[in-house]
Amino acid sequence: MSHAVEGIPAIEFIGVDKRFGAPGSATEVAAASNVNFAVKTGEVVSIIGPSGCGKSTMLNMGAGLYAPSAGVVKVAGEVVQGPNSHVAFMLQKDLLMPWRTINENIEFGLELRGTSASERRQTSQRLLKACHLDKFGNHYPHQLSGGMRQRAAMARTLAVDPLVLLMDEPFSALDAQTKMILQQDLARTVSDEKKTVLFITHDLAEAVALSDRILVMSERPGTIVEEVIVDIPGRNNPMTRRKHESVGRYVAMLMDMLKLDANADVH
Numbered sequence: 001m002s003h004a005v006e007g008i009p010a011i012e013f014i015g016v017d018k019r020f021g022a023p024g025s026a027t028e029v030a031a032a033s034n035v036n037f038a039v040k041t042g043e044v045v046s047i048i049g050p051s052g053c054g055k056s057t058m059l060n061m062g063a064g065l066y067a068p069s070a071g072v073v074k075v076a077g078e079v080v081q082g083p084n085s086h087v088a089f090m091l092q093k094d095l096l097m098p099w100r101t102i103n104e105n106i107e108f109g110l111e112l113r114g115t116s117a118s119e120r121r122q123t124s125q126r127l128l129k130a131c132h133l134d135k136f137g138n139h140y141p142h143q144l145s146g147g148m149r150q151r152a153a154m155a156r157t158l159a160v161d162p163l164v165l166l167m168d169e170p171f172s173a174l175d176a177q178t179k180m181i182l183q184q185d186l187a188r189t190v191s192d193e194k195k196t197v198l199f200i201t202h203d204l205a206e207a208v209a210l211s212d213r214i215l216v217m218s219e220r221p222g223t224i225v226e227e228v229i230v231d232i233p234g235r236n237n238p239m240t241r242r243k244h245e246s247v248g249r250y251v252a253m254l255m256d257m258l259k260l261d262a263n264a265d266v267h
């Protein structure tokens with residue numbers, strides 16, 4: 001179901017503004033302003049920026065849940081006009097359905113598409129394996145740890161075989177070690193399945209470990225102010241990449257771009 005079109009970005013923001021509230025009213029909020037960037041098929045791009053700068057708003061526009069106030073978002077060259085099957089969303093909360101087993105959760109999107117039961121189960125078995133959950137297909141979400149639930153959410157996101165994965169701080173609620181293991185699983189799967197990822201994080205080392213490129217946003221109304229190409233080998237192996245000598249330099253550069261120093265305000 002991946003609808004990659006050669007030479008056309010997997011996802012593209014062109015002159016995108018987003019305002020909330022009645023225009024001109026005291027409650028109007030400009031969340032994002034003149035956002036322009038494109039992500040190629042197979043690329044992993046992270047977005048970092050201060051809290052409230054419009055990052056989640058941008059992913060919501062990518063997923064077709066919010067419409068831009070100006071400009072367009074395109075997926076596989078087509079203007080996004082509502083939720084569509086080319087993109088899948090993964091959030092900090094796993095959003096698994098507690099009354100369904102892990103298998104049934106992973107299969108849900110395929111069920112909606114009318115995929116046959118045997119094909120659904122085949123997909124879910126493959127992804128359970130890739131996400132190291134082989135033995136847990138018949139368990140219910142409450143029987144799994146937080147890290148395992150996030151893995152199940154990742155398997156569910158991949159099950160519909162989207163062209164673009166939109167990930168909004170998917171690992172931020174996990175402890176540091178579980179997080180690294182999930183990053184490894186994500187990076188491997190994304191490389192094996194040649195997925196395109198747009199990833200939001202506040203964890204600068206995570207952005208460096210996972211990404212081909214990092215986009216830095218300004219304060220609200222957010223716009224892209226810097227682009228950093230991560231020139232470190234092994235994007236499919238963040239555990240090794242994290243140990244590379246230049247990671248610290250990248251993190252320091254990103255901190256400077258975000259103006260994070262001893263005097264930084266807490267937002």
Ligand SMILES: Nc1ncnc2c1ncn2[C@@H]1O[C@H](COP(=O)(O)OP(=O)(O)OP(=O)(O)O)[C@@H](O)[C@H]1O
Pocket residue numbers: 020021029030031049050051052053054055056057058220
């Ligand atoms: N549905 C909405 N209605 C009104 N205002 C909204 C809505 N969604 C977001 N906003 C506002 O838009 C701005 C950007 O919010 P957004 O959630 O995109 O920020 P963010 O960069 O994801 O922040 P964080 O890093 O804290 O998650 C905020 O001022 C927020 O209050």
Ligand SMILES: [Mg+2]
Pocket residue numbers: 055056057168
């Ligand atoms: Mg957010």
